[in-house]
Amino acid sequence: MKIVWVVSSLLPQIARLTGEPEQPFGGWLVSVLDQLLADEASEVVVCYRASGAPKQGVSGRLAYRSFAQDVLSYSPENEAVFTALLRTEKPDVVHIWGTEYPFTLAMVNACERVGLLESTAISIQGPTSVYALHYEAGLPKRVVCSYTLRDLLRRDNIARQREKFVRRGAFEIDALEKTKHVIGRTDWDRSVALGINPSLIYHHCDETLRSQFYEGVWSVAGCRRHTVFASQGDYPIKGFHQALEALAIIRRTYPDARLVTTGGDPRAKGLRARLRRSSYARYLARLIRRLKLGDSVSFLGRLTAEEMKRQYLGAHVALNPSSIENSSNAIGEAMLLGTPVVASRVGGTPDMIGESGGILYPFGQPDQLAEAVCRIFSSDELAETLSNSARTAATRRHDPAKNMRDLTAIYRSLAGAAQENH
Numbered sequence: 001m002k003i004v005w006v007v008s009s010l011l012p013q014i015a016r017l018t019g020e021p022e023q024p025f026g027g028w029l030v031s032v033l034d035q036l037l038a039d040e041a042s043e044v045v046v047c048y049r050a051s052g053a054p055k056q057g058v059s060g061r062l063a064y065r066s067f068a069q070d071v072l073s074y075s076p077e078n079e080a081v082f083t084a085l086l087r088t089e090k091p092d093v094v095h096i097w098g099t100e101y102p103f104t105l106a107m108v109n110a111c112e113r114v115g116l117l118e119s120t121a122i123s124i125q126g127p128t129s130v131y132a133l134h135y136e137a138g139l140p141k142r143v144v145c146s147y148t149l150r151d152l153l154r155r156d157n158i159a160r161q162r163e164k165f166v167r168r169g170a171f172e173i174d175a176l177e178k179t180k181h182v183i184g185r186t187d188w189d190r191s192v193a194l195g196i197n198p199s200l201i202y203h204h205c206d207e208t209l210r211s212q213f214y215e216g217v218w219s220v221a222g223c224r225r226h227t228v229f230a231s232q233g234d235y236p237i238k239g240f241h242q243a244l245e246a247l248a249i250i251r252r253t254y255p256d257a258r259l260v261t262t263g264g265d266p267r268a269k270g271l272r273a274r275l276r277r278s279s280y281a282r283y284l285a286r287l288i289r290r291l292k293l294g295d296s297v298s299f300l301g302r303l304t305a306e307e308m309k310r311q312y313l314g315a316h317v318a319l320n321p322s323s324i325e326n327s328s329n330a331i332g333e334a335m336l337l338g339t340p341v342v343a344s345r346v347g348g349t350p351d352m353i354g355e356s357g358g359i360l361y362p363f364g365q366p367d368q369l370a371e372a373v374c375r376i377f378s379s380d381e382l383a384e385t386l387s388n389s390a391r392t393a394a395t396r397r398h399d400p401a402k403n404m405r406d407l408t409a410i411y412r413s414l415a416g417a418a419q420e421n422h
Contacts, residue, residue, distance in 0.1 A: 007097045048064065071101055120180065227257075233299075242321050336390075
């Protein structure tokens, strides 16, 4: 079976062939691609978004081709490139990973041109048309409309970032209205997809996560007491501003409580740091100062998978305070390791957590977030119970063998449907 993948970033398997630096994106695709290539009956052609001159090549049963794509505008050139590629490769299946960029619509249009819509599926990742509705959640209007020097130079403050999500969401809606098949993994993404196009055929397939997180087990004895780890906090949807408000409440009971996250420190000094600081980063810095949290918040920069794993294993609580999520890989990775999870009850997160895999709280309620964290801090028995339940649920949901069986079954059904129509 020949499968064309369309992805938003360079995968490590291709980076090793092209000599380019590996990128810390799309980690969940790495093991899936390896599993597909382990099947001698499979060939995979990966089309990936990249800047610079187009790259293409073949190594065994893996072929690759890069394409350029502005994130805010539709590219007729890409539609022509994709159409030519499909006519040359004659794939059995086309799998587009995500709806977040206009290239999804370009590939859907190319598939329509060559008669491959019946054998094409789009994976729902983070639907931008819905995310746009939650982009500014929990932020004061003055912050949403403010500008830093960086924002002025890039014409890109929080309000404009939301507008970009709206524009990208329009292409997403067009693609979903045309396509025949989607692949998802939560009740929420199913309702989003079918709300846009009720005639879609929805296929369920859970994600296989980065291989590093299938080894290692969290324990109370091995964690840093009263440390909360949030995997990301550098843009508004991730809700880090509300995590800071909750930390101030938590510290009334646990003065040694700490909040750790990835990314650059918004408090960094110097001209270069000022030039790079967004209005959201400035708001975080001011919030840290106003709440007197200076010594209790840490930003660790960009972390590898192994470094992220160490943070989860060392934390007392893994926190996901987002204003919207579909199925957060960060939650999945924490649950696989057994780190107790506290997460906002939004989007597909309740499907991830289940009845006992963590504690959910309503977004926009930092006091309830703080209460949930304090419950875990105060009870090792609760922490261990959540840990064991999370590992059981996540091990089943993120089982690589099961998920590959489900994905290949979907591919076979798509290929069969296409043959029946011809």
